Amino acid sequence: MDLSRLFNPASIAVIGASQDERTISGQPIKYLRKHAFQGRVYAVNPKYTEVGGYPCFADIASLPETPDLAMMAVAAARVPAMIEACGRKGIRFVILFTAGFAEVGGEGIRLQDELAATARRYDIGIVGPNCQGIISTANDVYAGFGGPYEFRYKAGPLSLVSQSGGFGFAVANMAEDAGVGLRHIVSSGNEAVLGVLDFIDYFIDDPDSEVLAAYVEGLKDARRLLEVGRRALHRRKPILVWKVGNSEAGANAAASHTANLGGSAALYEAVFKQAGIVRVHDSLELADYAKAFQGGKLPKGRRMAAITVSGGAGVLVADELIAQGCEVQPLSPETTAKLRDVVPTFVKLSNPIDVTAGLFDREDMLEKALAALLDDPAIDGLAILVASITGKLAERVARQIAEAHARQDKPIVVWSSTRRSVAEEAYAIYEAARIPLYPSPVRAGQSLAMLSKYAAAVERVEGLAEAPPLVISRPDVRARLSGRTQDLSEFEATEVLAAYGIPVTRQRLARTAEEAAAHASELGFPVALKIQSPDIAHKTEAGGVRLSLNDRAAVAMAFAEIVANAGRNAPAAQIDGVLVQEMLAGGTEVILGVTNDSQFGPAVMFGLGGIFTEVLKDVTFRIAPVARPEVERMIREIRAFALLGGARGRPRADLRALADAIERLSALAMDLRDVVGEIDINPLIVFADGGGVRAVDALIKPRR
Numbered sequence: 001m002d003l004s005r006l007f008n009p010a011s012i013a014v015i016g017a018s019q020d021e022r023t024i025s026g027q028p029i030k031y032l033r034k035h036a037f038q039g040r041v042y043a044v045n046p047k048y049t050e051v052g053g054y055p056c057f058a059d060i061a062s063l064p065e066t067p068d069l070a071m072m073a074v075a076a077a078r079v080p081a082m083i084e085a086c087g088r089k090g091i092r093f094v095i096l097f098t099a100g101f102a103e104v105g106g107e108g109i110r111l112q113d114e115l116a117a118t119a120r121r122y123d124i125g126i127v128g129p130n131c132q133g134i135i136s137t138a139n140d141v142y143a144g145f146g147g148p149y150e151f152r153y154k155a156g157p158l159s160l161v162s163q164s165g166g167f168g169f170a171v172a173n174m175a176e177d178a179g180v181g182l183r184h185i186v187s188s189g190n191e192a193v194l195g196v197l198d199f200i201d202y203f204i205d206d207p208d209s210e211v212l213a214a215y216v217e218g219l220k221d222a223r224r225l226l227e228v229g230r231r232a233l234h235r236r237k238p239i240l241v242w243k244v245g246n247s248e249a250g251a252n253a254a255a256s257h258t259a260n261l262g263g264s265a266a267l268y269e270a271v272f273k274q275a276g277i278v279r280v281h282d283s284l285e286l287a288d289y290a291k292a293f294q295g296g297k298l299p300k301g302r303r304m305a306a307i308t309v310s311g312g313a314g315v316l317v318a319d320e321l322i323a324q325g326c327e328v329q330p331l332s333p334e335t336t337a338k339l340r341d342v343v344p345t346f347v348k349l350s351n352p353i354d355v356t357a358g359l360f361d362r363e364d365m366l367e368k369a370l371a372a373l374l375d376d377p378a379i380d381g382l383a384i385l386v387a388s389i390t391g392k393l394a395e396r397v398a399r400q401i402a403e404a405h406a407r408q409d410k411p412i413v414v415w416s417s418t419r420r421s422v423a424e425e426a427y428a429i430y431e432a433a434r435i436p437l438y439p440s441p442v443r444a445g446q447s448l449a450m451l452s453k454y455a456a457a458v459e460r461v462e463g464l465a466e467a468p469p470l471v472i473s474r475p476d477v478r479a480r481l482s483g484r485t486q487d488l489s490e491f492e493a494t495e496v497l498a499a500y501g502i503p504v505t506r507q508r509l510a511r512t513a514e515e516a517a518a519h520a521s522e523l524g525f526p527v528a529l530k531i532q533s534p535d536i537a538h539k540t541e542a543g544g545v546r547l548s549l550n551d552r553a554a555v556a557m558a559f560a561e562i563v564a565n566a567g568r569n570a571p572a573a574q575i576d577g578v579l580v581q582e583m584l585a586g587g588t589e590v591i592l593g594v595t596n597d598s599q600f601g602p603a604v605m606f607g608l609g610g611i612f613t614e615v616l617k618d619v620t621f622r623i624a625p626v627a628r629p630e631v632e633r634m635i636r637e638i639r640a641f642a643l644l645g646g647a648r649g650r651p652r653a654d655l656r657a658l659a660d661a662i663e664r665l666s667a668l669a670m671d672l673r674d675v676v677g678e679i680d681i682n683p684l685i686v687f688a689d690g691g692g693v694r695a696v697d698a699l700i701k702p703r704r
Helices: 027-033 075-089 107-122 165-177 198-206 222-235 257-261 264-275 283-294 310-323 333-339 356-360 365-374 391-408 424-432 440-465 474-483 490-497 512-524 552-569 608-616 626-636 642-645 655-671
Strands: 011-015 040-044 054-057 070-071 093-096 124-126 132-138 141-144 153-160 182-187 211-216 238-241 279-280 304-306 380-386 412-416 507-510 527-532 543-548 578-581 588-597 600-610 619-623 676-687 694-695 697-702
Touching: 011 027, 027 040, 027 141, 027 380, 027 588, 070 141, 075 093, 075 107, 075 124, 075 182, 107 124, 107 257, 107 697, 132 153, 132 626, 153 165, 153 283, 165 182, 165 283, 165 424, 182 198, 198 211, 198 222, 211 283, 222 238, 222 264, 222 440, 222 543, 222 694, 238 283, 257 440, 264 279, 264 619, 279 283, 279 440, 283 474, 304 365, 304 440, 304 507, 310 424, 310 440, 333 365, 365 391, 380 391, 380 440, 391 412, 412 440, 440 626, 490 507, 490 527, 490 655, 490 697, 512 527, 512 552, 512 578, 527 552, 527 655, 588 608, 588 642, 588 655, 600 608, 600 655, 608 676, 619 626, 626 655, 642 655, 655 676, 655 694
Parallel strands: 011 040, 011 070, 040 054, 070 093, 093 124, 153 182, 153 211, 211 238, 238 279, 304 380, 380 412
Antiparallel strands: 132 141, 132 182, 507 578, 527 543, 527 578, 588 600, 588 676, 600 619, 676 694, 676 697
């Protein structure tokens, strides 16, 4: 749906308008008038003939034209009928302030479902219900109620949508206080029809929305976030998301490590990584990062430099840059030689470079130092820490920084501890040049590092177009699992894995002790025995596992023991037999998994395996399908990667075979997404380079 007329309406109707400007129903007209909305305004209320100087009509049908937008403040029970009337009139957009819908449960849910169905029938885009409205600064559209509408916001490139009206406007206020101009502000409320991602989608196409932000409690169409995020990344439009209200995985997933570790927070984090979405954790961080993006420049790498008049500030910014994954390396000999001709002889030419108060002695010193640093191809971005300077000096420094910023494409961030009241001209220069100015060197360093991470995400996602994800189609497996309600036994689960090319241990299913002994002789000793039952998820706890069996007699005895133990622990369990499995020596245990989330769809997990999976929780997720470059990032992302990479004399693991297994699991997850709910492969043994991988144990739960 094209939202252009929502944000730039030629005419607006206020349904339920009141002459009492203290009320919610009276304020929308008040604020349209206060902010000099240039379009036509109509009130709708049978009690009046005019409201706030605008003509008032008895009902929607009586309006002299079809307005582009209607604002509605009527009792919840009357809303569905009013939406129907809007549809008959041909109104395309409605901002619905009224509360008392899904947020209160019961009858409210029914009413919201009814109004949403009516809106979809007439193709009406509804903002809300239970929202505070929208603001479009460029078009003088202040369509809402409450304190935020008392003020006129500074126009700029940031467009923001928030599921919390009051809190969203608090974020907008803080962003403006930080010097970030606003384009659109949306309070989306209950999102009966239009949601966060609909607005983000529109902002991506809006040429004047350059930085996009969202305050999100939860998304009904969360998987779509991946597509929207990647579209924004291709358009070089950063999305800042403050995600709150992260839920834990449900108790009904207790049998699956993957589901236990793959709650809402983990899957949102996966999408943020895959789509290059910048996650923020408070309004101050959102404002800082929005300001950084306003500069309009991205670094080409992670190599940063800093120039300062305060040694302590230089240490702080360097520490923060390094902590955030950037490099702060010594300056090149060529740059050092250029600087030696510029700065005082006592200045140590390190990175950060502390020019001390000598900055104030020569008018051209900063100008030449900036040129030397920014011309260095080994420097990708620059932090300038000017500390506390005032008056004409602050103005001169700001002008030189602005000129340096304009003549090249590397990002610059500035820290100043000077109050605006004593450096008004300098502040104005920074703002006009869109140079991010921070009151803390740490926040300046964080913001510069964030630009580097975002630039890397742009490059990474664009590279994915050249590496499409693996696709495997096995209609025979889909048919076999269709309608399945019981968990698959380990033997059945490993058969499914093998069908998708994931290596598994050599194994046989035995139904008698004699069969088990014969299978063991064929496989070769030692072997392991495991009870096979869709009703026994934790085989070890049920006494259903025996390891390192070295002869036929031991196998036969173990068979009898584990069958008896299973009968005692789960008398009603269906016993399919006993798995006879080769024993593997060496290698590193990892875990692979799939969780088929109701909102995100299939997601793939990788992490440290074995008994430490739940304890250390050293895992990472990606939404499937996962292309090979993203698989390789997953492997290097866990804290225990050093165990695989050959740390402290350990043999380097077969990372290529591991990546193959993850890639194939992703293809399996997509192919079986309609029939499989969860998968655990724990452990997957990764052998030394060239030795491949083997799935030792697996659990597959059907989608229910």
